[in-house]
Amino acid sequence: MSVEQETVEFEVGEQRQDYRFFTSIPTRWNDNDMLGHVNNVVYYSYFEAVVIQFLMQETAVDWVKGPVSPLAVETLCRFRRSLSFPMIVDAGLRVDKIGNTSVTYSIGLFPQDEDLISAYGHFVHVYVDRATEKPTPIPDDIRATYERFL
Amino acid sequence: MSVEQETVEFEVGEQRQDYRFFTSIPTRWNDNDMLGHVNNVVYYSYFEAVVIQFLMQETAVDWVKGPVSPLAVETLCRFRRSLSFPMIVDAGLRVDKIGNTSVTYSIGLFPQDEDLISAYGHFVHVYVDRATEKPTPIPDDIRATYERFL
Amino acid sequence: MSVEQETVEFEVGEQRQDYRFFTSIPTRWNDNDMLGHVNNVVYYSYFEAVVIQFLMQETAVDWVKGPVSPLAVETLCRFRRSLSFPMIVDAGLRVDKIGNTSVTYSIGLFPQDEDLISAYGHFVHVYVDRATEKPTPIPDDIRATYERFL
């Protein structure tokens, strides 16, 4: 029935000092679900927010129109402690692995002014040529940025 | 900087026949993002939909008010081919692993009437006692259901 | 302090027979908010769903790439009875007013298999030239369709 066995390994950072880049995200009322906490799905929008903020602020990637752009191929989140509205979430990112065509970001979510992590995980981008949709090497300037945030 | 090494292993099913329970989810216009495809975050709402539909239809779990209820502790998704609006998504689930207090569902997303998978991943529930918030054994009747969907 | 007085008038249809076109929308778990009902904001995604389904099914409008496309300029919703997950919502639409460049749809939301309305409102589209972003007359073929759904 199963066709292969896969392994995901990544470095876990549980403290703020384990992350290199931060953005703050105010939760919204309808981020909460019926259980009174931020819905699990919404954590990934916070992941997305810090990745996009990082790319916008630190690189020249144009992922909407550029000829080479990053495509999400895998995301993972482990939920430790609930986040909820109202709260400001600090989302931390560091670059965990840089491959030829792909990069893995480690991400951690913290309630503002708290050191105890709420959730952590990773987000893997593969760079693709927009025309062919094939993986392509990470552009040099972006790779250099990634190296600064390892 | 990193505090531990973790490993995620799960059985991958790439075909419809690898799944035991299905639900159909019409995509919505605003599931699509600026790139014209379903936003990566939204795939997890499809994961959530099939897990909840499975629990509602096949078990007596009351995860809003029951004394013992399942809590998501980890989700993962690998993105292979884009989904987009308009489209109906068939979300397949099978039970991959049953522990003492936790269960891992394998999930696959297929465009309706297609056999080629778009995305797959897993979703891990831990059963907790609502009062103490501590893990507690999976109730017997629910365990029996899980065994039927292995 | 206020700069003008405005008036909104529209025909209210409270019964299924008052609508000419229907689409069915399964609610999603995270459509519900902390109060256990579909969040008010989400009703507008159901409005959007029926308008888009109507345009896709009954007209040749290409609102993403066409040279002339409809732009939402006003929406309104009155909330009468709660919708909630799990439930299938039947969204009904009829064309209420056809102007030179704009069209007003009346929309009603019903729980499936119920005749009592949950919410109703309207949605106003103005046709604009994509290049100039100026209002432009409704294309004849689309106008003809609208007339059939008055």
Add this chain to the structure above:
Amino acid sequence: MSVEQETVEFEVGEQRQDYRFFTSIPTRWNDNDMLGHVNNVVYYSYFEAVVIQFLMQETAVDWVKGPVSPLAVETLCRFRRSLSFPMIVDAGLRVDKIGNTSVTYSIGLFPQDEDLISAYGHFVHVYVDRATEKPTPIPDDIRATYERFL
């Protein structure tokens, strides 16, 4: 076919000075839809954000558990100029009308540091007794707050 004629009148404020209370909302990547602008539905989540922030900051209303709580009965939005990610939206609110059991807020959305309004509308709350779900007079302390924000 139609059963009644209804009229909505409200005071329009097109400038920042027309509003009495503000909150800032960073847009999110997936607030944008395929057209590259904030989806119309999402404007209502900004409306909701300013109303909730106002109630949390200025009143003692507990709309999740209190015996008397406000229920949204009508919302309306007029779209003038697009909002989009990335951008911070300043949402302004003033109290427009205070009835016996209901209150109407006027709301305006502005791109941060701009005076030209993007969208405006209103949001009507009716106070209800949670047990009976019947309208009930606005509590005196909340009414006093509303009067300060007229």
